[in-house]
Amino acid sequence: MTEANIDGGFRPSGQLQLGVFFQGVNSGTVWKAPESGSQTDFESFRRIAQTAERGLFAAFFLGEGLRLREHLGRPHALDVAGRPDAQTMLAALASVTSHIGLVATQNTTYNDPADLAHRLSTLDLLSGGRAAWNVVTTDNAWTGANFRRGGYLDHADRYIHAEAFVETAKRIWDAWDDGVIAASPSEEAWAKPASIRRARHEGQHYSVDYLPRLPRSAQYRPVLFQAGDSPDGRDFAARQADVIFSAHPKFDDALEFRRDIVARSLKAGRGANDVKIMPASEFILAATPQEAREKKAWVRSLQIGPQQAIAYLEQFWGRELQDYDPDGPLPEIDPVVEETSETRGSGFHGAKARQLADQWRAEANEKGLSIRQFVSSKTSRGDATFNGSYTEVADRLVEYARTGAVDGFNISPWLIPTGLDDIVNHLVPELQERGIYPTEYAGTTLRENLGLATPLRPAAGVADNGVAVGGRHA
């Protein structure tokens, strides 16, 4: 058995939670089944959210891709182009679900704290305390072109900005005391005077002077997730987040990440168990190991179609490769660029293009891979994929729960709308039998279902920044 050795007073809960990360942005999610519907079809989102709720998932996440990646002047073939606004979609889903948490990925770089805090409060109230915010700082200059603000924040500044943003949002959510709204229409004022505080922020990037417009929700305020893996991002999460949406699902890596976050949390003055961790993952399962392997090969062939394979290579070659056969060898022709610059919005920049092309041709040749097979191997989620029979994978997950390497997983479904069916119908019962997964929702709010403590209430009606409020009824 692997020894966990997570110090600092950390105590594993022995339990796992599941979330669904419906990224809807890249080719990791397949929309090609006849019943998938369009990328913007509410029915597809509803099916996934309701399946997840049937499986007692804690949360349904929507990713955020504010800008379509472009490649050689056109939308990139590897991405999903139809992207409904996350909060509007989650508000619609709130009315067809009853327990699952509704998580909106929203960036701090291009939003406004007062506006975003208000919209998230609204989602939290109308869903009965099920809202959460996945805080990201997102790509900068390229996304910024949407907002006439391209390239205005350095990487380090993005987290300074994010911290001020989140603290302002928390101040807004703290601003109303409990029971502020008048209990009866016969009372003169809409709200109790002096029980709404002004939220102020004066800082480098913006200033806010705001009188918040909504009361606390059933879970006090939206749950905070964080996604961003740099040292600054991790420190920010250790100070501010309830849950980290991490990029470390592989067991040893997950343990290491847990140790790192425990150390950072303690340094930030929080407890060893205060920040939960749910890594991104993909599950491809079947009744037997052999079937699961075959299924994985099939899923990969769906994730990367012929046109997408060519588009992927074009990013590194810097030229059109449409005349090449996707089932043939990698192009003999050399890249036209000196340095690769993978289509904006992704992480692979600046390798020497010709050197990379030589290396890839040799690798594909040696393994006997066609363009499509090669691209599939390069783009596969690799370490993030749990592939095997239901019992095999459930056994592997016991180790994660026992050691506390993670608190659960955020699963990206590989197929719409049925990509979670195997997990809910077969994996969840196996996990329940092993005593590491809930058999019912713990409560009705996301905070209850994730086992998170309610934030401490500030002292009621603080005099110096409390302001008297209350319009009269008409």
Ligand SMILES: Cc1cc2nc3c(=O)[nH]c(=O)nc-3n(C[C@H](O)[C@H](O)[C@H](O)COP(=O)(O)O)c2cc1C
């Ligand atoms: C698991 C995971 C999911 C993410 N999802 C999104 C997303 O949906 N939209 C987005 O703009 N950025 C997303 N990000 C990117 C982060 O916003 C961040 O911009 C990026 O990781 C760079 O920050 P860092 O330098 O701290 O890693 C995600 C990051 C991680 C690790």
